[in-house]
Amino acid sequence: MDSSKIEDVDASLADYGRALLGAGANASAVSMASATAALTRMIADADRSREIRREAILRAHHDLFRRTPSEAHRAGTLRTTQNWVGGSDWSPLGALHVPPPPETVSAYLDDLLAFADRDDLPPVAQAAIVHAQFESIHPFIDGNGRIGRTLIHAVLRRRRATRHLTVPIASALVAHRERYFAALGDYRAGQAATIVAMLASAVRIATAESWVTATRLREVRADWGAAVGGSRPGTPPHRTLDLLVEEPIVNPALVAGRIGVDEEEAAAVLAALTRAGVLRRAPRSRRAPVWLAGAVLDEVGDLSDRIQASSRRMRGA
Structure with missing residues (x-):
């Protein structure tokens, strides 16, 4: 739920419960329940396959948006247009981050997945870098933050840093929402240490x-x-x-x-x-x-x- 709150999506427990059970609820609750389904799918796939797979990411994105009328047509598909973070809806002028052109996204994602499947570096550092790189690629029009934070848990499960439970790491990140976004900015400027240290602290506290x-x-x-x-x-x-x-x-x-x-x-x-x-x-x-x-x-x-x-x-x- 706190991963959704980072994106300013929130709902009552009662509404969230109805959405989880498919019993009807408001849009925010449906969005939060869909994020839970995406998280569950990604972790289960990493646990079973011992890989971080493109197919699992796309299916998780489909889970996230299939119940959102305005986004259902794009659910589970990589972007084919340019997007940006911040600024206006009409121009990247003044944007905080302009991701790579859409025609390069697939290749960048392949490179990211190869890194995510390595076993020769500390799991938490790997999870932090995978997350930050995914956010930098921004392969979807919407939902990159929630899918990207789900990737943290998928990497930790693939590396067997977690085995049964999903520790609520996002609860630590939402406490410093602006610092978290700044850490992603540091990563794009070539300083990975900030996001690695922040995630390590979040994992320790949440655990x-x-x-x-x-x-x-x-x-x-x-x-x-x-x-x-x-x-x-x-x-x-x-x-x-x-x-x-x-x-x-x-x-x-x-x-x-x-x-x-x-x-x-x-x-x-x-x-x-x-x-x-x-x-x-x-x-x-x-x-x-x-x-x-x-x-x-x-x-x-x-x-x-x-x-x-x-x-x-x-x-x-």
Whole structure:
């Protein structure tokens, strides 16, 4: 979500949840849910193939924009026109960055992917340079920032610096949005050290705070067990409680598919967990009900706040 906030895209958790479940939501929520789908696809592809592949980048871009009417026709395709960063919509005069001409983009991307698949340099430095180079190429008309930040996670997963979880690195970057953009400018001026150092700091802070959240989520799961009076392993309520730690925004269809019951039984489990205080029904979701595991979502929000606060303290130290 914080990667979208860097692009000034934000939405409530309830709207974001509806968008994730395909239950209808506002444009910002749909955009954020689409960014989540793109992130998931890129990381999964890097994990499976042990490569950073052009096809995965294009499919992730398609995920990002296929639900955006004004951009759907360009979803998943490299740009064929000149673009620029900053300045006006009509001219690159005064732009912060003018990327290479469109006819050179494909070759530049091939070169970037070859670098991304190397194993002879530190993973965090590699991820930072891949990200900054991707932003410099700016291969799409829109969505370069979100796809580029997704590439950071894809490189770290390919290098096995991460194996199971996606640490919210963007939460540290959004704390210093202007400094982050300036670091990309330094890279284009030939100074890669700024963005490498910034990403290394972001990874360190996000990882440390994520360990705290992991501990707290184990405590949340234990509290839920007490709230429902205990549950037997393997039963639908027990499996749903386990699911909610990973998927804190659900509806009957999602629960039914993930724990292997019909939607009627899933709805009954959700109702019971709502009565126990584990779940709450999202507001404004009468036609397409969505349930939220508030304790998990509150912890995720707190994680983002802690990462940003730690990043600002480090900057001020």
